[in-house]
Amino acid sequence: EPEVTQTPSHQVTQMGQEVILRCVPISNHLYFYWYRQILGQKVEFLVSFYNNEISEKSEIFDDQFSVERPDGSNFTLKIRSTKLEDSAMYFCASRWGAASNQPQHFGDGTRLSIL
Amino acid sequence: DAKTTQPNSMESNEEEPVHLPCNHSTISGTDYIHWYRQLPSQGPEYVIHGLTSNVNNRMASLAIAEDRKSSTLILHRATLRDAAVYYCILRDSAGSQGNLIFGKGTKLSVKP
16 A cells, blocks of 8 residues: 655754755645644644645744655655754655545654754 | 544453544534544554445444534454554535644553
């Protein structure tokens, strides 16, 4: 069964540094998402992406964050200048169609640790 | 998205059925009921969804009340691998880009 894959599984970065989290969504999917989960807390929506542009973003997704689908297969999340509070699990998800009965498929996440 | 209410935790014995309830009294006529689960150290995983009728798939069954104000996820024979946090989420069929709003879910523990 096709999967969403995320790399790296664990990223350790110094505060203030840029970090790029990578995702390969399922190949025929059209809608892409990033979520994050701070340790012990709920999964939170960050951003959705369709047709090479951001569709929706949450309040968390401020100017320090950006997303890109540079080559038609990878979907990346960049944090420009990391803060301690960016430490979390980051999950990528994709789905095939727009209908609300279409499920999202999640990767196993990247654990981001900011020192 | 309409709000859902789930118990914080439930316990089950291995190989017994588990009924996980969800209340969604403010559900609208166009909301689909989705269930996801999150195993330890993994990303959320789709389980099942429905609109009005009860649904079955290889993972679980979804029983939807006639007035749609509540639903129950049924695991027919719990295994140790089913220990996870289960999320009940409503998705509006008239909604935009499909981002999911996760609550705290129900943490299911399965005892051998």
